[in-house]
Amino acid sequence: EVRLVESGGGLVKPGESLRLSCAASGFTFRDAWMSWVRQPPGKGLEWVGNIRSNRDGGTTDYLPPVKDRFTISRDDSNNAVYLQMNSLKTEDTAVYYCVTEYWGSYNFWGQGALVTVSS
Amino acid sequence: EVVLTQSPGTLSLSSGERATLSCRASQNIGSSYLAWYQQKPGQAPRLLIYHTSSRATGIPDRFSASGSGTDFTLTIARVEPEDFALYYCQQYSYSPRTFGQGTNVE
Secondary structure (H helix, E strand, C coil), X not given: CCEEEEEXXXXXXXXXXXXXXXXXXXXXXXXXXXXXXXXXXXXXXEEEEEECCHXXXXXXXXXXXXXXXXXXXXXXXXXXXXXXXXXXXXXXCEEEEEEEEXXXXXXXXXCCEEEEECC | CCCEEEECCEECCCCCXXXXXXXXXXXXXXXXXXXXXXXXXXXXXEEEEECCCEECCCCCCCEEEEEECCEEEEEECCCCHHHCEEEEEEECCCCCCEXXXXXXXX
């Protein structure tokens, strides 16, 4: 059974940093492309960024508004993917989902981690 | 950025009726790079359809989808009580990947 478990969410002030972790199990993690998708409270879904498998280059891609502030990384030895978020803004407030990619669509989702940016 | 516009915003139906949801892209995204998701309150989204028309594992065959270019459709042949939810389309032809704003089937 595929499991994705996010952790690290919480309340931070504007300008602060936060790191989300996603522990994966139930599939061959090293071969998977992983993404983060967020959902502000009461609003729709927004892709944040992704990281390819190391076999496919390990490169990352980001939503333009977060490109210079967020960094996605992976640790294949621990089946984990991370989202480092710096210089957080109030508009970054959302539930952040860790998801597996299936040819560009998202076939498995974690339960989400709530990040609240507020002074 | 490719903007996806879903219509209608809300679809009011009774169980057993047919639901037709539309997703229109602001530019041609080809014939294969569209997905559909279902989201219920308090839950993560669930993949229904990928590659425009392929059902994800475990998705019942009352869900079907089609389209190409800029116009895509998700059809629920006969709505079951568990189908009342929010539905999102998503394109993965271009970066950044984008979602529609959602259609609420109530």
